[in-house]
Amino acid sequence: MNLNRRNLHRDLGYFYIGLIISFAFSGILMNHREHWHPEKYTIETKEIQVSLPEEKEITEEYAEKLGKDLGIEDKMRRHNVKKGTFKISFEKHDVEIDMETGKGEIVAFNKTPIISQAMKLHKSTSNWWIYYSDIFGLSLITIAITGAIMITHGKNTFARRGWKLAVAGIVIPLLVLIFIG
Structure with missing residues (x-):
């Protein structure tokens, strides 16, 4: 060579x-x-109906328990109530629920192969x-x-x-x- x-x-x-x-x-x-958002894409959206407590009673523990009750097993990242909507972000799911009606949805994400x-x-x-x-x-x-x-x-x-x-x-x-x- x-x-x-x-x-x-x-x-x-x-x-x-x-x-x-x-x-x-x-x-x-x-x-x-x-x-x-190449690291996630929607694979499933599921409508839900839940009874929510008063906004002041929504804590991190409540958000984690609600996630488990909804069948979400991945780790919770954060939660908040903003403009009448309760939002919980998990590693592979997002949950949004209207505070007045209790109607919401779970969006499941997966990484793009x-x-x-x-x-x-x-x-x-x-x-x-x-x-x-x-x-x-x-x-x-x-x-x-x-x-x-x-x-x-x-x-x-x-x-x-x-x-x-x-x-x-x-x-x-x-x-x-x-x-x-």
């Missing part, structure tokens, strides 16, 4: 192609998560994954540098033309951070 700039650039690119695609795909999904797993790449705090991601980041820098120095002759070299595009690639995100961030 001849280890020159071109071969190093090519082989690192081949090695990381799957990870590059996975990170890019999950990054696009993360950018738009407020619009379509493959997409939710891909999004975990960006959220993982596991030490081994962080170190692997750091190596990946350093490899992307290496791929960028080896790609920049790979072409040494002609009018399209990094020294003649590529540096202008590289500067633009740095300036645009900086301008976004300055004016939007």
